Amino acid sequence: MSKQAPTPDEEPADADPETGADAERAADFRPATTGAESVVHALENAGVEAAFGVQGGAIMPVYDALYHSDIRHVTMAHEQGAAHAADAFGVVNNEPGICLATSGPGATNLVTGIADANMDSDGMLALTGQVPADMVGSDAFQETDTIGVTAPLTKHNYFADNPDSVGDTVGEALALADEGRPGPTLVDLPKDVTLGDTDTEPGPAEPPETTRPQYVADEENVAAAADAIEAAERPLLLFGGGVIKADATEAARSFAREHEIPVVTTMPGIGSFPEDDELCLSWAGMHGTGYANMAITHTDLLIGVGTRFDDRLTGGVDTFAPEAEVIHVDIDPAEISKNVHADYPLIGDAGTVLGQLDDAVDAAPDADEWRRQCQEWKQEYPMDYATPDDEPLKPQFVVEVLDEATADDTIVTTGVGQHQMWASQYWTFTEPRTWVSSHGLGTMGYGLPGAIGARIAADDDREVVCIDGDGSFLMTIQSLSVAVREELDITVAVLNNEYIGMVRQWQDAFFEGRRMAAEYNWCPEFDKLAEAFGARGWRVDDYDEVADTVEAALAYDGPSVIDFHIDPAENVYPMVPSGGANGKFALTEEQL
Amino acid sequence: MSSGDDGADRGGRETPPKHGLAGPEPDERPHPEGRRNSQGIRIDPEVEATHEPRRAVFSALVEDEPGVLSRIAGLISRRQFNIESLTVGPTTVDGHSRITMVVEETEPDIDQIRKQLGKLKPVITVGELDEDAVRTELVLLKVEGTEPDKVHAITEMYDGQTLDAGAETITVQLTGDEQEIDDAIDAFRQFGIIEIARTGYAALARGNQPTAPGEKPGTADEPTRPTNTQ
Numbered sequence: 001m002s003k004q005a006p007t008p009d010e011e012p013a014d015a016d017p018e019t020g021a022d023a024e025r026a027a028d029f030r031p032a033t034t035g036a037e038s039v040v041h042a043l044e045n046a047g048v049e050a051a052f053g054v055q056g057g058a059i060m061p062v063y064d065a066l067y068h069s070d071i072r073h074v075t076m077a078h079e080q081g082a083a084h085a086a087d088a089f090g091v092v093n094n095e096p097g098i099c100l101a102t103s104g105p106g107a108t109n110l111v112t113g114i115a116d117a118n119m120d121s122d123g124m125l126a127l128t129g130q131v132p133a134d135m136v137g138s139d140a141f142q143e144t145d146t147i148g149v150t151a152p153l154t155k156h157n158y159f160a161d162n163p164d165s166v167g168d169t170v171g172e173a174l175a176l177a178d179e180g181r182p183g184p185t186l187v188d189l190p191k192d193v194t195l196g197d198t199d200t201e202p203g204p205a206e207p208p209e210t211t212r213p214q215y216v217a218d219e220e221n222v223a224a225a226a227d228a229i230e231a232a233e234r235p236l237l238l239f240g241g242g243v244i245k246a247d248a249t250e251a252a253r254s255f256a257r258e259h260e261i262p263v264v265t266t267m268p269g270i271g272s273f274p275e276d277d278e279l280c281l282s283w284a285g286m287h288g289t290g291y292a293n294m295a296i297t298h299t300d301l302l303i304g305v306g307t308r309f310d311d312r313l314t315g316g317v318d319t320f321a322p323e324a325e326v327i328h329v330d331i332d333p334a335e336i337s338k339n340v341h342a343d344y345p346l347i348g349d350a351g352t353v354l355g356q357l358d359d360a361v362d363a364a365p366d367a368d369e370w371r372r373q374c375q376e377w378k379q380e381y382p383m384d385y386a387t388p389d390d391e392p393l394k395p396q397f398v399v400e401v402l403d404e405a406t407a408d409d410t411i412v413t414t415g416v417g418q419h420q421m422w423a424s425q426y427w428t429f430t431e432p433r434t435w436v437s438s439h440g441l442g443t444m445g446y447g448l449p450g451a452i453g454a455r456i457a458a459d460d461d462r463e464v465v466c467i468d469g470d471g472s473f474l475m476t477i478q479s480l481s482v483a484v485r486e487e488l489d490i491t492v493a494v495l496n497n498e499y500i501g502m503v504r505q506w507q508d509a510f511f512e513g514r515r516m517a518a519e520y521n522w523c524p525e526f527d528k529l530a531e532a533f534g535a536r537g538w539r540v541d542d543y544d545e546v547a548d549t550v551e552a553a554l555a556y557d558g559p560s561v562i563d564f565h566i567d568p569a570e571n572v573y574p575m576v577p578s579g580g581a582n583g584k585f586a587l588t589e590e591q592l
Numbered sequence: 593m594s595s596g597d598d599g600a601d602r603g604g605r606e607t608p609p610k611h612g613l614a615g616p617e618p619d620e621r622p623h624p625e626g627r628r629n630s631q632g633i634r635i636d637p638e639v640e641a642t643h644e645p646r647r648a649v650f651s652a653l654v655e656d657e658p659g660v661l662s663r664i665a666g667l668i669s670r671r672q673f674n675i676e677s678l679t680v681g682p683t684t685v686d687g688h689s690r691i692t693m694v695v696e697e698t699e700p701d702i703d704q705i706r707k708q709l710g711k712l713k714p715v716i717t718v719g720e721l722d723e724d725a726v727r728t729e730l731v732l733l734k735v736e737g738t739e740p741d742k743v744h745a746i747t748e749m750y751d752g753q754t755l756d757a758g759a760e761t762i763t764v765q766l767t768g769d770e771q772e773i774d775d776a777i778d779a780f781r782q783f784g785i786i787e788i789a790r791t792g793y794a795a796l797a798r799g800n801q802p803t804a805p806g807e808k809p810g811t812a813d814e815p816t817r818p819t820n821t822q
Contacts, residue, residue: 588612
């Protein structure tokens with residue numbers, strides 16, 4: 001976010017001739033006369049370029065102020081989609097995304113997307129309309145206690161109470177969303193405040209004084225951690241989503257390579273380290289690779305960077321990295337020793353701390369045997385699948401064809417479920433911010449609005465592919481109308497097994513095959529539905545149609561949907577049963 | 593992870609089973625002996641050790657804004673921390689309040705409570721008080737008024753005050769630490785306790801030591817500024 005809106009006293013003549021846009025902005029500058037205009041100026045000052053939302057009664061003044069703004073507003077079909085689109089926009093651009101909704105149902109519809117951003121530490125600013133302040137508490141029409149509802153899901157939320165300060169409040173909320181460990185913030189905007197008269201222009205956006213992240217780790221702790229790295233026999237780097245949020249992928253890559261330490265990532269950490277690099281063991285956890293989980297199980301020094309040791313990663317904490325001392329690098333002190341005890345806590349910014357560690361490690365660990373062992377595990381537990389002729393299309397094959405047909409910088413978004421696991425297992429990610437998904441909250445329906453946000457963020461020739469499931473796609477399918485209206489070039493690949501597949505897999509494994517409410521054969525024909533929306537649609541049942549259809553869909557300059565009818569019996573492996581030991585991952589259903 | 597794309601055998605895969613993956617089964621793999629306890633701390637598998645809960649008193653300086661108490665209470669309840677008491681009141685600084693909170697938790701959770709509280713935007717500074725901190729709570733007791741002399745005697749014994757005395761009820765005020773209050777309540781039971789209102793602890797650090805980390809004395813020219821106390 002670098003754009004600077006001109007101040008009211010700037011004359012067009014003073015504008016830098018190099019920046020015609022600024023001169024134009026200066027000429028167009030309209031001083032704020034209402035709280036709502038002050039809100040929009042705060043967004044403009046911070047360089048906000050896009051916002052996603054849905055109109056409504058209580059938020060109308062803000063929308064009216066957006067009428068004269070250069071901010072691109074994308075009207076969504078549902079507020080959940082607005083939140084997910086803002087989230088994905090923010091992930092791709094590494095800045096907080098903006099979403100707007102009206103009071104009451106508008107605000108409550110945002111809640112899932114706000115919770116999603118909170119769990120994945122995605123910067124986001126939600127602006128919600130609210131009934132006039134003097135009616136708050138009276139159960140007025142479309143009134144909801146948005147502050148109360150979203151308090152547990154935000155870094156902080158603000159109830160704006162004054163037209164003169166509302167712009168600065170919005171600036172502060174935006175700065176807070178982006179500061180330290182990112183996360184969602186919200187400003188609730190009563191209609192009397194946004195309609196209220198003010199000539200106050202918001203100042204520069206500053207985070208609140210009371211949130212004060214520490215960026216540089218304690219040198220003594222760094223020295224102790226460096227000694228542990230030098231002495232380790234089986235060191236392992238674990239890169240989480242925080243590496244990407246901190247823009248520390250270069251530091252992470254050079255650290256791993258310089259000291260020749262094998263790397264596993266978490267699922268949100270996908271793309272922090274190239275998966276085609278020999279040192280990379282892909283991602284660990286419930287459906288992570290066998291070799292990543294073997295490495296986690298046998299390491300004697302786990303160096304976790306920007307990870308919160310979620311239960312989907314650790315399995316049962318009693319058996320997680322049971323022989324390892326733990327170095328934990330995190331910007332959020334509360335994550336240190338929350339789930340897994342940190343023997344070497346390093347509080348700070350991932351890139352900065354990796355630099356400190358790099359300076360402090362004098363000699364790479366002597367780990368030839370360990371590296372050889374990791375490569376052996378790769379051979380021993382290959383991620384491979386059979387494609388027998390007597391069975392329907394395998395989803396892994398579809399993912400690999402899509403991967404091969406697209407460039408390395410292609411952005412992949414997903415919903416949540418089996419399709420998400422196959423996408424992350426069989427697509428080879430090499431770049432940060434190309435894997436855009438819902439991890440911590442596990443929100444079905446993230447994929448399509450996520451693709452819309454990602455497409456608008458990536459204003460270039462990159463491809464945006466949404467790999468979705470039939471259940472997930474149906475949850476936010478109304479967003480397809482937005483992609484058509486905005487003429488967004490996105491390709492949706494639905495891995496359709498006519499099941500809410502991950503549930504079906506668990507029912508078969510743990511509920512004696514009682515498939516209660518898991519059959520989705522009532523779903524519409526997605527190819528025809530896509531056409532009804534005004535997008536292009538294809539249906540694919542056979543292997544020999546896959547490559548050509550993928551090529552046609554990618555070539556089509558607009559939203560396209562391929563409904564891949566895949567093998568309904570296919571399950572996701574490896575699998576660590578919930579609370580189980582990572583090293584005891586099942587490779588087949590019999591092993592569960 | 594690469595695949596062929598010819599239609600016939602699509603890469604000639606034969607190794608993987610029809611469903612699932614190839615590789616040594618769980619029982620055929622090496623498994624380390626080590627273990628962690630439920631708090632994620634590595635332990636000697638022979639000696640399963642867990643942390644015993646203990647009582648901790650926190651003092652937090654907070655910005656006195658609407659909803660600050662519900663933010664703190666909400667944090668404590670949604671993370672399932674066990675809270676004994678919570679008191680709140682103004683300090684020497686306009687716009688600042690002190691929250692005193694007693695919790696009973698294990699050591700890792702006490703650490704977690706402090707860190708999570710410290711993350712809340714309205715919290716300026718928060719820390720745990722030492723064992724020797726000055727702490728007291730207040731209780732109001734309403735008892736039957738049939739034996740006023742005896743009630744008065746017990747009230748004197750516990751350095752209490754009588755706030756209201758009538759023909760039917762007597763209301764007294766007592767202050768002290770938890771044990772003293774508990775004892776006093778036991779002593780008043782003989783008269784028939786009608787109602788109790790009890791505040792929970794207020795506490796300050798002893799001597800010149802600041803109560804909350806980095807806290808400026810009320811005699812200073814400026815209010816406490818947020819400091820990185822994590």
